[in-house]
Amino acid sequence: xxxxxxxxxxxxxxxxxxxxxxxxxxxxxxxxxxxxxxxxxxxxxxxxxxxxxxxxxxxxxxxxxxxxxxxxxxxxxxxxxxxxxxxxxxxxxxxxxxxxxxxxx
Amino acid sequence: xxxxxxxxxxxxxxxxxxxxxxxxxxxxxxxxxxxxxxxxxxxxxxxxxxxxxxxxxxxxxxxxxxxxxxxxxxxxxxxxxxxxxxxxxxxxxxxxxxxxxxxxxxxxxxxxxxxxxxxxxxxxxxxxxxxxxxxxxxxxxxxxxxxxxxxxxxxxxxxxxxxxxxxxxxxxxxxxxxxxxxxxxxxxxxxxxxxxxxxxxxxxxxxxxxxxxxxxxxxxxxxxxxxxxx
Numbered sequence: 001x002x003x004x005x006x007x008x009x010x011x012x013x014x015x016x017x018x019x020x021x022x023x024x025x026x027x028x029x030x031x032x033x034x035x036x037x038x039x040x041x042x043x044x045x046x047x048x049x050x051x052x053x054x055x056x057x058x059x060x061x062x063x064x065x066x067x068x069x070x071x072x073x074x075x076x077x078x079x080x081x082x083x084x085x086x087x088x089x090x091x092x093x094x095x096x097x098x099x100x101x102x103x104x105x
Numbered sequence: 106x107x108x109x110x111x112x113x114x115x116x117x118x119x120x121x122x123x124x125x126x127x128x129x130x131x132x133x134x135x136x137x138x139x140x141x142x143x144x145x146x147x148x149x150x151x152x153x154x155x156x157x158x159x160x161x162x163x164x165x166x167x168x169x170x171x172x173x174x175x176x177x178x179x180x181x182x183x184x185x186x187x188x189x190x191x192x193x194x195x196x197x198x199x200x201x202x203x204x205x206x207x208x209x210x211x212x213x214x215x216x217x218x219x220x221x222x223x224x225x226x227x228x229x230x231x232x233x234x235x236x237x238x239x240x241x242x243x244x245x246x247x248x249x250x251x252x253x254x255x256x257x258x259x260x261x262x263x264x265x266x267x268x269x270x271x272x273x274x275x276x277x278x279x280x281x282x283x284x285x286x287x288x289x290x291x292x293x294x295x296x297x298x299x300x301x302x303x304x305x306x307x308x309x310x311x312x313x314x315x316x317x318x319x320x321x322x323x324x325x326x327x328x329x330x331x332x333x334x335x
Contacts, residue, residue: 003148006175010165010182011155017189019212025197037328042188042217043287044300044323046280048316049160051301052308053277059308069274076278080285086221087123089282090275097274 066104072097107234117243120222127279128218128248129255130272131159136259137266138163142170146260153256158216161185163276164313173312184317192220203238211238214245221283296327
């Protein structure tokens, strides 16, 4: 199958997910288990993307203070928890990565 | 007094602006990654409009690069983007009064970043006037423009971007900025810990299926915690 066709399928699917509740509001009742599950979807999927980026180097676990990405991640998580500011989280994370990479070199 | 449509629109743009610090490198590295995995520049650019979802575009390129079957690609992108159904559910009650064309446009523009900006709008204490949807449009369009521009820069510069710039770190950082404020109770902590743990354990699975397993395990853990507490 061509890349374009797969891309369009993915795009239609994604648009459908984004439109789902907006279009169905007031018309469809969703089952309880579904409404319970839904709030966990962003946290579960995004954390599954974040954790390997911080803890794996070339597919191998790297738990060490020399792992600059892990250190920058910890700083970013702390800033996000304390300030809830997107800007400071991003700036603090990038700055820590740059400083830490420089320090341990 | 509630804000006018113009004020709401620009408030939306301003609420989204800080996220562009992460979106710009994220978009550039996507452009580089797309070409490196064999996509044509036209396909790489079109995907930013057709899919318009950074993490899913990353995943799509990586799966094309390893020759994953079409069914696997569609299933994984679908699961990864399932969270947009939550954003849709959260936004839906505020859009009921709008004409269909507004609903279609705002649904298309509904991303992690736009949702994060919208959540801030809900918390900022400003009265919710009849023109609040202009805020959503402002935030959505600001992200759309920033994403198209930065992915285009990535596609144009391609391999000429210095490879020692850690642009890819924008992906986990942006998601940290979005996820951490969402974690407010123990069930959320459990969902995050389980998803992260399974993501590490299952990293060896082919076609990035570990991501799928981790996301499902995290959702199940959260659901279990809520069910047990009831």
